[in-house]
Amino acid sequence: MSPDNRAPAGGVRAARGAARTAPGWPQEAALRMLQNNLDPEVAERPDDLVVYGGTGRAARDWPSYHALVRTLRTLRDDETMLVQSGRPVGVLRTHEWAPRVLLANSNLVGDWATWPEFRRLEQLGLTMYGQMTAGSWIYIGTQGILQGTYETFAAVAAKRFGGSLAGTLTLTAGCGGMGGAQPLAVTMNGGACLVVDVDQTRLDRRQRDRYLDEVAGSLDEALHRALAARRDRRALSVGVVGNAATVFPELLRRGVAIDIVTDQTSAHDPLSYVPEGVELADAAQYARTKPAEFTDRARASMAKHVEAMVGFLDAGAEVFDYGNSIRGEAKLGGYERAFEFPGFVPAYIRPLFCEGKGPFRWAALSGDPADIAATDRAILELFPENESLARWIRLAGERVAFQGLPARICWLGYGERDRAGVRFNEMVASGELSAPVVIGRDHLDCGSVASPYRETEAMADGSDAIADWPLLNAMVNTASGASWVSIHHGGGVGIGRSIHAGQVCVADGSALAGQKIERVLTNDPAMGVIRHVDAGYDDARAVAARTGVRIPMAEA
Amino acid sequence: MSPDNRAPAGGVRAARGAARTAPGWPQEAALRMLQNNLDPEVAERPDDLVVYGGTGRAARDWPSYHALVRTLRTLRDDETMLVQSGRPVGVLRTHEWAPRVLLANSNLVGDWATWPEFRRLEQLGLTMYGQMTAGSWIYIGTQGILQGTYETFAAVAAKRFGGSLAGTLTLTAGCGGMGGAQPLAVTMNGGACLVVDVDQTRLDRRQRDRYLDEVAGSLDEALHRALAARRDRRALSVGVVGNAATVFPELLRRGVAIDIVTDQTSAHDPLSYVPEGVELADAAQYARTKPAEFTDRARASMAKHVEAMVGFLDAGAEVFDYGNSIRGEAKLGGYERAFEFPGFVPAYIRPLFCEGKGPFRWAALSGDPADIAATDRAILELFPENESLARWIRLAGERVAFQGLPARICWLGYGERDRAGVRFNEMVASGELSAPVVIGRDHLDCGSVASPYRETEAMADGSDAIADWPLLNAMVNTASGASWVSIHHGGGVGIGRSIHAGQVCVADGSALAGQKIERVLTNDPAMGVIRHVDAGYDDARAVAARTGVRIPMAEA
Ligand SMILES: NC(=O)c1ccc[n+]([C@@H]2O[C@H](COP(=O)([O-])OP(=O)(O)OC[C@H]3O[C@@H](n4cnc5c(N)ncnc54)[C@H](O)[C@@H]3O)[C@@H](O)[C@H]2O)c1
C-alpha cells in the first residue's frame, strides 16, 4: 500500500490561527473545513472518512483526500477545483468572483437512483455518499442537531404557547443519537419534558452529558416530578424506562395533562423499534433471526403508540411526527388514523422557511473559542428583539461543548443573514476576531432542498417533488460569490428521495469578501422566500413585499 | 381571458439588427433567442410554445412568456433572472461576471422521476418539459439533426474507411423527421446510401427537400443504382418503399456488398413500427385498437430486422444502433443476439468526446445571412487542416436553409471552441459582423450529460448513471462567465433517464465578453476531457497531457 492510500499518521486535524499555507483564505478555509470534518473530535468514523449520518463522507478515499489537500494548497485566486463525489477531478481557470471549489456528490440519473445501484457504484469506487454537510465540508458536530430540535420546539412555543414552553409538559420517546437532544431542547425553551426509552443506558448517557436532567425510578415518580415542574413553570427534563407503546396509552388513560406529544424512537426502521413484550436484551437477536415476525410485532406496537398520540391530539394536545416515519409504520401496522397529526416541517418549519429562515452556521478558523464568544455577542447586538435567538445563543454558550474548530449555529432569515455575515467580515478586518471565519449552512434550508418526505412535504401547491429549486439555488450561489458550492442527492432521507445544495462563504476581512458575503447571504435565503411565494404561501408573499424581493410573475 | 394569457397577435419573432431594447446584449440575446425558439419558422407548435422533440417548450405558458420578455427588457448588467421550468420566479443582484439568466427545467427528485408523475405535475402547471435546447433557448432548427447525423457518418468514415464514405454503400431504414437526415449525411460524406421506408410519402417529401436524391420503383432498380454509385465512388442516395423486416433479410440473402448498416425507424415505440404483413394504411388504427397484439407483431418483425443486421455484422459490415432502441425491442421480440452491435455513441462519438468535441453552434442576432457566411469563412481559416469540418461548412452553406435567425453548427473540440468564440467576438468588435452573435451548444455534449441509454452508454468504468458531471458542468459555466446556464432532466431519452446542462455566451464585441468567452469555451469542453480521463479513456488522457488540462489525481 502506497502511503498516499492511508490516513495521515495521528489522524486529521485542521490548522488553527491566522497564518495560512494556501494561496488565499477561501482555499485555506476549504482545506481546514475538510480536515475539521475528519477530525476525530468531529467525525464518527474518521478512519473510513465517515463524518456522520450513516456513511456520510468528506472525501471518497484517502488518495482523493491527499489530492484535495495538495490541490487546495496550490489553487490560485482565479482557479476553481472540481470535486466529483469526494474526488478532485479537475482545476479550471475561472475568476475572482467565482467559487474556489465546486462539488457534486452522490448524484444519479433518476431511474438508477436507488440504494442498491448506489451501493454497487460506491463499491466500484465511482461515488460516495455525501449526506448534507459531510461531503460539503461544513459539518460542525452535534450542535446542529441540538439547535434544530431547539428551533422546532421554539416554533411550537411560538405557534401555540405564546413563545415559551414554561408551564407546559412535553411527552416524547426515544433518547438516542438524535432523540437525545429533545429533553435539552425542551428545557432550553423553558418547558418540562418526560421522555420514555426502553433502554436505561441511553437515558443514563444523556444525563451524564447534561442533555437530560433526571432519570426517575418509576413512571409515577417521573410523572410526579414532571407535573410539579409544569405547575411551577420550571424547566425540567425527566427520563423513564419503558416501552412507548405501553406507556403512551397508559398516560392517555390516566388523563395526564400533557401539552405536546412527539416521538423520536427509531421508527424509520421497524427492526430497530422494540415491540411490546420483547426484552431489550433479546431484541437485536430476534430481529436478526425472525425479521418478518419482528417487523409485524414492531408495527403493531407502533400502531398502539400512534393511536395514543392521536388520543392526545383529540384531547387537545399539540402532536407532531418528528421525521422518523412513525405514522407510515403505524398505518402499515393497521392503524387507520395515523396521519391525523402532521409532520414537523409543514407544522412548524414551513412558516420559518417563508421568511427565508434556516440553519445559518459559522466556524472560527483561529480555533479560538473567544472568537465564537465575540460573534455570539455580535449576534445579540444585531438582533436584540429576537428573544428565542437570544435564549439560544446564551444557552449554547453555556451548554454546548465545541467539537473541532469552535462553531456556532442559529436560525436567521432573509435580511438577517447578510447583516450577520457582513458584520463578521468587519470583525475580521478590524481584528476583533483573530482569524477569518467561514459562514455556511445545512442543506436543509428554505430554498435549497427538494425532499418530499421531509423539507418539502405537503407543499401548498403540490410541488413537493419539483427539483428545479435546489439546482437554481446552487447556480445562484455560484453566481453570487460563494467560496464553495455543492449539489447533493439523497441526504437525510436517502437515495432517490432528495436533491439539495449547500454554500459556504469565507469572511477574511477583505472588501471583496464583504461584497460577496452581502450578495450570497441575501440571495441564498431569498431563494427560500421566492420558492414559497411561488408555492402560494401568503407569509412568503408578505416577506417579499415588505423586503422588496422581486417576483416577476407578480409584476404584470 | 386576460391578454397576458395569449400568444402575441401575429406570432412571436425575434428582433433583428444592432439596436437593442434590453439594458445589455446578454439580456437582449436571451430575449431574441427565446423568441427565435418560438418563431413559427423554427417551432413545431408555436401556439402551444412547443419548439421540438415531443413537447419540448421554451416557456411554461403565455403569462410566463410575457413575464420573461418584460423582465429581460429591464434586467440590469449585475442582475440575474431565475427561471424554474419555463417561468421566471425571481431576480437577484449578482455581478457582471455572473450569468444574466439561470434556468432549471423538468427536474424531479429520483423516486418521482417518471412520465406519469411528470405529466401530473405538468397538468398542475408546476413544470414543463424543456427537452435539451427548447427550454434553454438555443434550438436552431433541423440543421442540428443533419449535422449530428453528418458527424456520426464522418466518424464511421474516419474509423473504418479512411475518412470518406466514397466507394461505400450504407443500408438504413426510416426516412422520417430525424431519419430523413441520413441519406443527405451519407452523401455529404461522399457515400452511396440505400434507405428503406414503408411509407412512400416520407421518401417523396425528403426528395422534395433535397435530403434524398432519388426514389426507385423497385428494390432491384434501387440496388442497381446504389451499387453503380458505390462502384464509381459517387455520392448518391436512393430510397425504396418496403418493410425493413422483409427487405434487410432479402438483401442479406442476396449477398449484396453492403459496408454500413444502421436504422432509424421509429423502433423506440413499438406502436409506431409497422410490422410485416400489415398495410401502412391500416397500421395506425390496428395499433390503437389492439395495442398488445400489434406490439407483439412489431417486436417479432424487429427481431427479424435486427437478425439481418447481425447477419451483415457477421459478414464484415459496420453495424450500429442509432439511438432508437431497436436492439432492446428485438430482444423483447425473442432475438438473443440483438446487442452484438453497439450503440452509436460508444462506437463513434465517445472518441470525439474524449477530445472535448461536441455540437458547437452560433446564431447571428443581426438576422443577416451574410454574418453567418463571414463566420463560416472564419471557421475555414481557423481550422484549415480539418477536412471533414471544411466539407460540412461548405455543404451546409449550399444546402441548409436557415430557420429563424441565421445560424450554424459544427463540432469543435477543446482548444478549438475558445479560438472560434474569441474570433467571433473580435469580428463583432471590428464591424466584420453587423451585430452580436450568440454561441452555445446542445446539451448532448462531451461533459454535460448523464444519459445511460445514449450519451453515457457503456462508459469504460461503468459510470453511466453518475450524474455529478452535468451538475459540475453547469456550475463551472456559471462560474466562468456564460450568459445563460441551464440544468435539465429527461431530454432526448425521457423523464428518469437523463440529466444534462447547457450554456450560451454572447459575443457583443466587448473586452469583457472576450474574456468570458475565452474561459467558458475553454472550461466547458475541458469538462468532457476531464470526465473521460476520470472514466479511464487513454485518448482523453493524451488530450489532457498534450493541452495541459489539470487532473489532480494524476499529480501525486
Ligand atoms: N427530525 C429530524 O430532522 C430527523 C432527522 C433524521 C432522522 N430522524 C429520525 O429520528 C429517529 C431517531 O434517531 P436517532 O438517531 O435518535 O436513533 P437511535 O437509534 O440513536 O435512537 C432510537 C432510540 O429509540 C429507543 N426505542 C426503540 N424502540 C422503542 C420503544 N418501543 N419505546 C421506547 N423507546 C424505544 C431506543 O432505545 C433508542 O434509544 C430515527 O427514526 C431517525 O430516522 C429525524
Ligand SMILES: NC(=O)c1ccc[n+]([C@@H]2O[C@H](COP(=O)([O-])OP(=O)(O)OC[C@H]3O[C@@H](n4cnc5c(N)ncnc54)[C@H](O)[C@@H]3O)[C@@H](O)[C@H]2O)c1
Ligand atoms: N440518433 C439520435 O440521436 C436520435 C435522437 C433522438 C431519437 N432517435 C430515434 O430515431 C428514430 C427515428 O426518429 P424520427 O424522428 O425519424 O421518427 P419518425 O416517426 O418521424 O420516422 C420513422 C420512420 O420509420 C418508418 N417505418 C416504420 N416502420 C417501418 C418498417 N417496419 N420498415 C421501414 N420503415 C418503417 C416510418 O414510415 C417513418 O418514416 C426514433 O426511434 C427516435 O427515437 C435517435
